[in-house]
Each structure stands twice: as C-alpha cells, then as structure tokens.
Amino acid sequence: MILDPGILALLVSSLLISLMSLYASGWSIRILRRWDLASGSELQLALERRTYLISTIVSYFLAFQLVSLFLFIQTADSISHLFVGAMCAVGTLTVSSFGYPTLLLKIVTFILAGLWLILNHADNQGYDYPLIKAKYLLLLIMAPFILAETVVQGAYFLGLRPDIITSCCGSLFSQNSHKITSEILAAPSAPMEIVFYSSMFITFAAGARLFVQGKGGYFFASMSGIAFLTSIVSVISFISLYFYEMPSHHCPFCILQKEYGYAGYPLYILMLSGTVTGLGVGLLQQFSKEKSLAETIPALQRKLAAVSLTAFFLFTVIVTCQILFSNFKLEGY
Structure with a gap:
C-alpha cells in the first residue's frame, strides 16, 4: 500500500517541505534578530542575498503544499476499496486515528501557506523589504504545523492495514x-x-x-x-x-x-x-x-x-x- 503513487508523492513531498521549513526557520531566526537594512555589514548583505533565494524556494514548496491537500483527499478516496466497509475517503480516514488529524493539519497548513504566499508577494512589491520580518515570523509559526503534518501523515499511511474493518x-x-x-x-x-x-x-x-x-x-x-x-x-x-x-x-x-x-x-x-x-x-x-x-x-x-x-x-x-x-x-x- 505504501507503494501507491499518491501516498509516495505525499510522503516524499511532505518530507522535503519539512526539511525546507527547518532550514528556512533557522534563517528566519537570524533575520528576526539581526536584520537591519540601514547596516552595510557583511552579515546584512548575506541576509539580503539569502532571503531572496529562500523566499523563492519556499514559494514553490508552499505552492505544492496547497495542492497536497487535494492530493491527500483524492488518495484517501482512491484507496477506499482496499478496506472492508469503506465507501469513500471517510472509511479510509477512519481506519487510523491519525486520519482526521492529518486532514485537519493539511487544512491549517493550506490556509497558512496561502497567507504566506500573499505576504511574500506584497513584500516583493516594496523596494526596502518592508514585510521581511513579518513574513519570516509567519514562516516560523507555520513550521511546527508543517512538521506535525509530516509526522502525523507518515504515521497514518504507515499504519494502514487492508485487513482492518472500518466504518x-x-x-x-x-x-x-x-x-x-x-x-x-x-x-x-x-x-x-x-x-x-x-x-x-x-x-x-x-x-x-x-x-x-x-x-x-x-x-x-x-x-x-x-x-x-x-x-x-x-x-x-x-x-x-x-x-x-x-x-x-x-x-x-x-x-x-x-x-x-x-x-x-x-x-x-x-x-x-x-x-x-x-x-x-x-x-x-x-x-x-x-x-x-x-x-x-x-x-x-x-x-x-x-x-x-x-x-x-x-x-x-x-x-x-x-x-x-x-x-x-x-x-x-
């Protein structure tokens, strides 16, 4: 079951997004603590170069995070025939106690990811990085939810057993x-x-x-x-x-x-x-x-x-x- 293309895509993408979130969170802390646009220090120049790269990569990862919500639901629905008693995604999600928490976390991260993309777009319109600290603070807030989603989703898919009778x-x-x-x-x-x-x-x-x-x-x-x-x-x-x-x-x-x-x-x-x-x-x-x-x-x-x-x-x-x-x-x- 773990070899289902949808499940593999979700597990791999969640792992990559989590790793990127951890990496970006490290830089988020530095930016929140040390960012000073008026400074011409070597650290400030390094932060300015790094933030553009991180923001670009994170944007692509979070765009897929939006898609992953619907991929998760579609995957849960497509494998429902493997479980006795299941007729749709409800039965698949009920197989494990991690099913609905995963769905809830995906909805939360969907909304947070969408808001971050909006904030990042607005920040890119300014010439002086006006929302730089705000968007990296939001990224820092979002990281625990993404990590939790990866762990809970992994526990859910790895715990699926076709011999389980569901509702x-x-x-x-x-x-x-x-x-x-x-x-x-x-x-x-x-x-x-x-x-x-x-x-x-x-x-x-x-x-x-x-x-x-x-x-x-x-x-x-x-x-x-x-x-x-x-x-x-x-x-x-x-x-x-x-x-x-x-x-x-x-x-x-x-x-x-x-x-x-x-x-x-x-x-x-x-x-x-x-x-x-x-x-x-x-x-x-x-x-x-x-x-x-x-x-x-x-x-x-x-x-x-x-x-x-x-x-x-x-x-x-x-x-x-x-x-x-x-x-x-x-x-x-």
Missing part, C-alpha cells in the same frame, strides 16, 4: 453517531440555510464596500472566515443532500467521486480560495501604512477581495443551482 460514511454522518456531526445533522435544515445565505450576503456586502471604498478590511477578513465555517457546516447539513438526492446521505466526501461529477472539487477549491484571499485582505491591512507599500497594498487588497468575492459567488451559484434544479426537495427533513 462507512453513512454511520459517521448520521444523527446516531454521537459525534459533532450528529449535532449538525440534528439541527433543522431551514435555519442552516438562512445562516448560510446570510453569511454569504454579509460577506458580499463587506467585500463590495472594501472594493469600492477601500474600508473594512478586517471585517471582510472576519466574514470570509465565518463564511468558510458556515460553508463546511452547510455542506454536511443540507448542500450534500441535493447532490445525492437522498435525505439521509450527508457525507462531504462522496461528492468528490465520479458518480456525482466530481462536484466536490470545484466546491472546495472555491471555498478555500475565497477564504484564503479574504483572510489575506485582513493580513495586509495592518501593513497599509508602510511607506513603500502605501499604494500597493490597497490595490492588492482590492484584487484579493475581487478573487474572494468571485470564489464565494461561484460557490453560492453552484449550490443554489443544485438546490433549484435537483429532483430532490428537502422540505420535511
């Missing part, structure tokens, strides 16, 4: 599962639909205000985070039902399969894209007074807001079209 998504995402998902499913769907569309409407309004007036960056970032959480809960609560056209099938992973047109991939890509770019607006807000970025950051914030709004809008359109044109009607459930 299907029907048992996990049911009202009798005695997990947090049962609390979500027990709640009426109508209030959740109201919460979902309300959060999206407020997010659109906050984004429009930022895009037009250049105000409310922190509020828009907060609403992007809230929209992300409500979207996840909504997928489990009612959105998935319209794809399956079944009142009791709430699995958020089966919609990634061919039978449902791989609809989950665009949904989750749009959801995460809207979230990361929306949070990026708030991240850049605190640096808006940097002289070398006085004009760059507002323009970049508007671009990020436009991407975030577009992503959330398309997500909402796909969901709404599925609700309107599906043969399934949720009334009464």
